[in-house]
Amino acid sequence: MIFSLVLFALIVVAALVLVLQPLRGGVPADPDAPERGRLTAERERLYAELASLSDESRRPDLERRAALTLRALDALPPAPPPRERSGRTRTLALSGLTVAALVTVAGAVTLVPRWQLASLGAAEAQDVRDTLALPGLRRRAEATGDKGAYLAWGRAAFDSAQYSQAVTAYASALRLDARQPEALRRLGILLLTRPDQAGTQTGDQTPSPEDTRQAFRLIQAAAQLAPREPESQLLLGFALARFGQDADALAALERYRTLDPKGRDADELITAIRARRNEGDLGLKIYAANCASCHGPNGGGGLGPSLRASNLSRGALRSVTVNGKGAMPAYPNLKPDELNALLDLMERWQKEGS
Known part of the structure; x- marks a missing residue:
């Protein structure tokens, strides 16, 4: 330059x-x-x-x-x-x-x-660069037939949301080498979420049941080949949740957050899964929707401290919850029954301990 x-x-x-x-x-x-x-x-x-x-x-x-x-x-x-x-x-x-x-x-x-x-943010600028680079990356991949060139083309297409090109590139890379975790998981999630990418849930874009199962197998294979790559666990969690396997999905997404503590891509899905699983317990439902992302799925701690190791009184717990403290946000809009159910849950965990 x-x-x-x-x-x-x-x-x-x-x-x-x-x-x-x-x-x-x-x-x-x-x-x-x-x-x-x-x-x-x-x-x-x-x-x-x-x-x-x-x-x-x-x-x-x-x-x-x-x-x-x-x-x-x-x-x-x-x-x-x-x-x-x-x-x-x-x-x-x-x-x-x-x-x-x-x-x-x-x-x-x-x-x-x-x-x-x-004038753009770092992520937006990178998307622009990826999009501008696509024609050259595609020509190089098709001219050389090199696995690495197809992966580079697929990566740039995927990151810049050019999903049809990403499918073509990753499929070509897998034909050259079927044991590539990145190509497996990204091709799988693209095939699995094809209607979402097209902005429609009907018509020719809807994958057949066999295509859906094949996409899920690709994502599973990637997670087996590269279990410590955060994206493998993230996409596996999304796929499992799509098939209604909430317990396994939650486990995969928690592994993703362990591997990448700064990653926030799974927060909304984790919250939704916990809320679905805790419909019968108001305290657990409120906790899953508001507290679990920091204090862990069972109150054992994470980004925030362990609630099971806490020795705060009920009044102190109420004050911190309603008013916030330090890095913890305030939740002043909880209804009385919701707040009491949450306090009951935290007191129960204090008695149970870790």
Whole structure:
């Protein structure tokens, strides 16, 4: 990237020289010379800083400032040409204009997208990069027939939500090597959730029962091949929940959170499963919906402390629950029967211990 920016700067300078050389003499002095000189110096300083940049986090800001400087230079009226160069031919001028056009095109496809990406979040910018890279990744995979190339294409397509391409890429990779956990689990979940991707639950997009079973087998195989990869347990949990196997789904999703403590992709599903399983116990239902994600499925602790090891009184438990404390949020909107059922549950766990 640094080499490209340096080359870009050299081309800009050469284009300016070529365009200015053939212009006729006999013109007044340049009234914008001071501002032009300041902007040109600023542009060269930014290019030099980009060329020697060691901290990549500063690159978007420097590129944005370089863009603004170039824009300000472009907004100035053309500078009068030097008198001593007034005899050059029209051909040289046309050559300069051609180079300038090429520079504009080069900037549009290299530097300008980076200015635009700088305004996006990290995840959004990566999705844009993945989408832009798809044609090249696909050509490389189809030209080489390489397993790694198909995986790279599938990964970029999956991450940028181009699911039809992801299915094609991962299926091709599995034909070359059937023991690839990433391709197995991602192809399985794509086949299993095909109606969700299409935004419809009816019509030709609905997978047949056999396709559904095959998709589930792919996800299971991936979890067996790579049981310690968080995504294997996450997608297995989603698949099990889809088939109504709540207990096994909850176990897989808890393993996912153990393998990736910062991962939050399973929180909503874990809460929904716990709520379904605890319909007959109001205290457990309230706990599953509001507390289990931090204090663990059975009150044994997780991100938050163990409720079984707590020695707080009922009044203290009520105060912390309603008003919050430290990192714990407040739950002031619980109904009296819900709050009492939750307090009964926590007191019961205190007696049971760990």
